[in-house]
Amino acid sequence: MNSLRLLLISIFCFFVSPHAQAQQRDPVAHWLITPNILLEHKQELKLSPKQIEAIESQARGVGKKTQSLQQEAGGLRAKIDTQLEQVSGDESAILEDLKKLTQLETQMRLIHTQALLQIRKQLDDDQAKLAREIRDQLRAKQQAAPSPQANGQAQKLKQEYQQFQRGLQQLAKSIEGPQRKLQMLQGGMQEFEQFMQQGKLDEAQAHLGEMLRVLGEPEGKAKSRQPIPTGGSSKKATGTDRELAPLPDYSPEELKREYARIYEEDVPWREINWRTCLLEGIAESKAEQKPILLWIFIDRPIDDERC
Amino acid sequence: MFASAAREVVFANPQIAKIVNRNFIPIALKAALVDRPPSGIEGQIYQRLRDSRPAPQGICSMDSQGRVIAWSLGFDQEDDIGNFLAHIQKKFDERRSAEDEFALKAERFQVFPTQPLPAHPCDSTLFEIPSSHPDSEKCPSEYAEPGGTLVGRVVGRRADEDGVLTDEIKLQENYMEARVTLAPAIQKLFINVARGSGDNEFEMEPDVARAIIGRAFLGQLDVDPFGNPKGFMQEEELQLRSQLISTNQDGSLLFRIRGTTHVRGQQWPNLQRSNQLAWSHRVSLRWTGYFTVQGDQITSVELIGKGSERLLWTNPQVVAKSYSQTKHLMAGHLIDFDSPVCYGLQMKLP
Numbered sequence: 001m002n003s004l005r006l007l008l009i010s011i012f013c014f015f016v017s018p019h020a021q022a023q024q025r026d027p028v029a030h031w032l033i034t035p036n037i038l039l040e041h042k043q044e045l046k047l048s049p050k051q052i053e054a055i056e057s058q059a060r061g062v063g064k065k066t067q068s069l070q071q072e073a074g075g076l077r078a079k080i081d082t083q084l085e086q087v088s089g090d091e092s093a094i095l096e097d098l099k100k101l102t103q104l105e106t107q108m109r110l111i112h113t114q115a116l117l118q119i120r121k122q123l124d125d126d127q128a129k130l131a132r133e134i135r136d137q138l139r140a141k142q143q144a145a146p147s148p149q150a151n152g153q154a155q156k157l158k159q160e161y162q163q164f165q166r167g168l169q170q171l172a173k174s175i176e177g178p179q180r181k182l183q184m185l186q187g188g189m190q191e192f193e194q195f196m197q198q199g200k201l202d203e204a205q206a207h208l209g210e211m212l213r214v215l216g217e218p219e220g221k222a223k224s225r226q227p228i229p230t231g232g233s234s235k236k237a238t239g240t241d242r243e244l245a246p247l248p249d250y251s252p253e254e255l256k257r258e259y260a261r262i263y264e265e266d267v268p269w270r271e272i273n274w275r276t277c278l279l280e281g282i283a284e285s286k287a288e289q290k291p292i293l294l295w296i297f298i299d300r301p302i303d304d305e306r307c
Numbered sequence: 308m309f310a311s312a313a314r315e316v317v318f319a320n321p322q323i324a325k326i327v328n329r330n331f332i333p334i335a336l337k338a339a340l341v342d343r344p345p346s347g348i349e350g351q352i353y354q355r356l357r358d359s360r361p362a363p364q365g366i367c368s369m370d371s372q373g374r375v376i377a378w379s380l381g382f383d384q385e386d387d388i389g390n391f392l393a394h395i396q397k398k399f400d401e402r403r404s405a406e407d408e409f410a411l412k413a414e415r416f417q418v419f420p421t422q423p424l425p426a427h428p429c430d431s432t433l434f435e436i437p438s439s440h441p442d443s444e445k446c447p448s449e450y451a452e453p454g455g456t457l458v459g460r461v462v463g464r465r466a467d468e469d470g471v472l473t474d475e476i477k478l479q480e481n482y483m484e485a486r487v488t489l490a491p492a493i494q495k496l497f498i499n500v501a502r503g504s505g506d507n508e509f510e511m512e513p514d515v516a517r518a519i520i521g522r523a524f525l526g527q528l529d530v531d532p533f534g535n536p537k538g539f540m541q542e543e544e545l546q547l548r549s550q551l552i553s554t555n556q557d558g559s560l561l562f563r564i565r566g567t568t569h570v571r572g573q574q575w576p577n578l579q580r581s582n583q584l585a586w587s588h589r590v591s592l593r594w595t596g597y598f599t600v601q602g603d604q605i606t607s608v609e610l611i612g613k614g615s616e617r618l619l620w621t622n623p624q625v626v627a628k629s630y631s632q633t634k635h636l637m638a639g640h641l642i643d644f645d646s647p648v649c650y651g652l653q654m655k656l657p
Binding site: 248285 | 464
């Protein structure tokens with residue numbers, strides 16, 4: 001419900017007049033560039049792999065930092081929503097909740113702005129200038145008068161979006177814990193936003209249609225009408241396209257034997273005796289007069305086995 | 308992606324493994340610790356890695372004072388991996404006899420040896436580095452599961468149409484291992500339903516099923532069909548059933564597990580833009596096995612899963628004619644298979 005509320009608010013901006021927002025220049029919006037624009041135009045901006053990594057890392061960081069705040073804010077919005085629906089709502093309680101909501105929104109805005117500042121530091125002046133130009137062109141494209149055909153498409157898109165909005169509200173109300181589907185749709189909506197920002201109405205409409213399809217499917221039982229892309233493979237289809245063969249009722253001993261048949265002790269990557277403590281490694285390096293070789297990577301390299 | 312490629316291309320090479328074990332002290336570190344160094348002297352050494360790194364993940368070397376010698380994110384050719392190790396060895400020896408330690412610099416390579424990056428000045432402060440953590444302090448690299456967590460491993464392999472397992476085990480799309488855990492709260496979910504079912508067969512809660520079989524897929528971490536659903540579609544049909552079949556002599560209960568799971572993760576179908584990767588992953592398995600329950604605790608899990616798996620993972624970079632994985636460890640390699648697969652899962656209390 002919480003993420004849903006935020007989602008709807010973030011999407012709503014596509015259907016309101018941009019003029020209302022443009023009365024006075026917002027310095028943050030003017031000078032700082034959002035990561036999606038930078039990443040979408042990384043080639044044009046000549047971003048280095050290090051810059052891309054850093055921008056992506058900042059964007060991920062914002063998500064992590066604001067997740068719980070978003071949930072809290074969503075809960076408050078829902079509460080205020082219910083209170084305002086009742087004419088005789090407790091005014092002081094509403095104002096108190098609004099105050100808390102404003103504080104949360106300020107906190108989130110500061111986190112976002114801090115990340116945008118960090119991202120700005122990754123760019124040189126030429127890249128920053130070019131990025132602002134690209135962003136302004138995109139905004140101008142959005143604000144340009146659409147053709148009658150585009151007008152019709154936008155109208156259809158708006159109707160479908162409203163249908164999606166209603167469906168999403170029902171989903172959030174009717175089922176306890178449809179978090180995976182909500183998260184999935186939220187992720188999909190981010191892509192939708194990108195299409196809209198780029199003025200790609202065809203792609204946005206096709207994408208919204210797919211999300212409406214997913215929205216209509218029961219949680220945990222979703223079946224896609226879309227075939228999995230084959231990537232040009234000529235191999236025959238398996239799995240859901242054919243019945244899974246029956247399995248014997250293995251005894252516990254037989255199960256152990258089957259496991260041992262699949263497991264391979266002697267894998268090449270286990271040959272290296274990786275240490276995990278930096279202090280102990282340095283001490284060993286001193287004692288044995290050998291250099292240290294470090295393998296630095298995301299997740300848990302040694303104890304998690306998959307990488 | 309980098310980690311998987313580094314393991315496949317660099318560390319699974321028997322010659323390289325031999326050199327590393329013989330001439331180096333190999334340490335695997337979490338990028339998160341480099342991102343957010345711990346406190347104390349150890350943290351200051353992590354900070355040196357952070358300051359000099361060309362990317363959040365990479366292969367790096369240090370001397371015995373914890374000063375960075377060189378970083379590399381890729382290698383021109385396979386031979387250059389060995390050449391890089393020899394280069395480090397030479398620099399290490401030079402440092403031991405260096406007259407001006409404060410003029411040292413950390414070398415950095417996007418690709419060794421032809422694509423050097425600007426060198427980074429070394430922080431040459433000589434610390435009194437403790438040889439280990441005091442007993443009262445946990446090493447930040449250690450990861451401990453909460454008490455009562457059931458820990459184990461799932462292993463998986465591709466097979467041919469006759470069920471013969473592949474011998475090609477270097478790549479994770481052919482053979483995988485992953486740690487699996489079952490937190491006390493998830494165990495409780497299972498036990499509560501089991502208690503209410505007597506000796507009748509019952510459907511396993513989706514959260515329990517997901518925790519049990521959620522890591523049974525081939526390929527690197529990035530292709531997880533159960534992964535974070537942000538930005539892509541994830542569909543699942545988990546039908547695992549359980550039934551109490553006997554009470555063991557020690558009073559523990561033995562449950563038989565049977566059922567099927569179908570999981571699919573893929574990009575939103577309309578998003579396969581030319582500048583992005585293409586990814587879709589389906590795993591369909593039939594499972595059989597046992598849970599043992601003692602009191603409020605699942606004490607062991609043993610399962611075998613057999614079925615089929617379809618995985619496509621690619622991006623424009625990896626299909627380019629000039630592409631070399633040694634050179635671009637970050638990019639990985641094309642994966643495209645549709646094959647019978649077998650999985651085994653064993654868990655027990657540590």
